[in-house]
Amino acid sequence: MILVTGGAGYIGSHSAKALGRAGYRVVVFDNLSAGHREAALGAQLVEGDVRDVGAVRRAIRESGADAVMHFAAWLDVAASVRDPVGYYRNNLVGALAILEAMAAEACRQFVFSSSCAVYGEPVELPLPETHPTAPVNAYGQTKLAVEQALPHFERAYGIRSVSLRYFNAAGADPDGELGEDHSPEFHVIPRALAAAQGGAPFEIFGEDYPTRDGTCLRDYVHVTDLADAHVRAVGHLQDGAASTTYNVGTERPSSVRDVLAAVERVVGRRVPTKTALRRPGDPAALFASSARIRENLGWVPARPGLETIVADAWRWHEAHPRGFAMAARRSGR
Ligand code: NAD
Ligand code: UFG
Numbered sequence: 001m002i003l004v005t006g007g008a009g010y011i012g013s014h015s016a017k018a019l020g021r022a023g024y025r026v027v028v029f030d031n032l033s034a035g036h037r038e039a040a041l042g043a044q045l046v047e048g049d050v051r052d053v054g055a056v057r058r059a060i061r062e063s064g065a066d067a068v069m070h071f072a073a074w075l076d077v078a079a080s081v082r083d084p085v086g087y088y089r090n091n092l093v094g095a096l097a098i099l100e101a102m103a104a105e106a107c108r109q110f111v112f113s114s115s116c117a118v119y120g121e122p123v124e125l126p127l128p129e130t131h132p133t134a135p136v137n138a139y140g141q142t143k144l145a146v147e148q149a150l151p152h153f154e155r156a157y158g159i160r161s162v163s164l165r166y167f168n169a170a171g172a173d174p175d176g177e178l179g180e181d182h183s184p185e186f187h188v189i190p191r192a193l194a195a196a197q198g199g200a201p202f203e204i205f206g207e208d209y210p211t212r213d214g215t216c217l218r219d220y221v222h223v224t225d226l227a228d229a230h231v232r233a234v235g236h237l238q239d240g241a242a243s244t245t246y247n248v249g250t251e252r253p254s255s256v257r258d259v260l261a262a263v264e265r266v267v268g269r270r271v272p273t274k275t276a277l278r279r280p281g282d283p284a285a286l287f288a289s290s291a292r293i294r295e296n297l298g299w300v301p302a303r304p305g306l307e308t309i310v311a312d313a314w315r316w317h318e319a320h321p322r323g324f325a326m327a328a329r330r331s332g333r
């Protein structure tokens with residue numbers, strides 16, 4: 001049994017679905033601050049806050065969970081620069097509360113949603129896991145702080161872990177059941193899709209970066225490929241493997257302009273744009289070396305191309321212009 005914190009959110013819901021398909025039983029634990037009841041897809045949903053050690057202990061005990069996948073966090077990089085208190089509380093205090101609950105309930109396998117934001121400004125690209133960690137925003141710092149706590153929790157309480165440092169999660173469930181629904185939405189692909197559909201012009205946050213077209217480079221990885229990495233990671237822990245850290249990215253850098261071009265091809269409409277200031281806390285380029293997860297877990301992205309990722313995202317947005325609110329209305333809530 002796996003307790004999936006943040007399982008009503010974007011990556012957590014896709015991962016819970018993949019776990020179910022792989023034969024695992026799943027309980028979702030989420031406070032629905034950014035998640036959606038409908039995204040749990042019928043899995044048991046425990047409503048609670050991960051900072052509440054007692055509630056997490058109860059959920060582990062009552063479900064009989066032997067592993068926790070921890071997605072529940074805040075993830076707006078720019079907001080973390082303005083509000084480090086909130087980010088340290090939700091992301092660091094939240095993770096420590098879960099680990100405390102796990103130690104108390106003898107639940108000893110932990111898969112952690114980390115981020116490439118732990119690296120900061122790259123001194124080497126593509127980024128290997130051995131790259132120095134020097135986050136340039138509070139968000140990345142909270143992720144690194146959790147990673148750094150994990151060896152202590154393993155020594156003292158026997159909790160083994162896999163930290164997955166995702167690059168930019170994107171796309172949507174190819175079956176069309178799940179997709180990205182953040183409010184407000186700050187991620188580049190859904191914002192570009194909204195602009196293509198006649199929304200406000202898309203703001204390009206900085207066109208003066210030292211990159212090939214002046215815009216930031218990122219490594220967009222399909223959310224179902226991320227979900228697959230989680231299934232493999234927990235399988236690895238259940239087989240008794242040692243704790244480790246993996247990058248999860250496609251190793252392909254795409255600029256903001258590449259994203260806009262892919263959106264225009266997929267949607268068949270122009271994306272109106274305007275140049276805006278750089279966003280605080282944004283490194284110029286982040287893309288992965290995923291050699292370690294490929295070699296150790298056999299993970300290979302099944303949907304790596306930017307156009308496939310954008311097309312899957314578009315299918316979801318077109319079918320759900322109001323996100324999960326549509327599904328809620330259909331089911332009468
Ligand atoms: P999301 O906001 O869609 O999902 C997060 C879920 O956690 C939401 O359902 C929210 O309600 C829940 N949550 C937040 N705080 C909580 C709390 N205190 N108690 C209980 N539930 C809480 O975000 P996502 O894009 O699915 O990201 C999931 C994880 O992946 C996060 O930890 C994020 O930092 C990490 N990550 C995301 C990306 C990305 O590109 N989206 C990249 C790297 C890492
Ligand atoms: N961008 C724009 N305009 C927008 C939105 C984004 O130009 O309206 C740019 C950003 O400046 C950045 C790129 O598009 O250069 C990607 O931005 P996102 O907000 O989509 O993603 P981030 O790279 O900032 O952050 C995401 C997740 C984090 C994760 C990080 C790792 O939100 O959790 O990827 O890179 F840590």
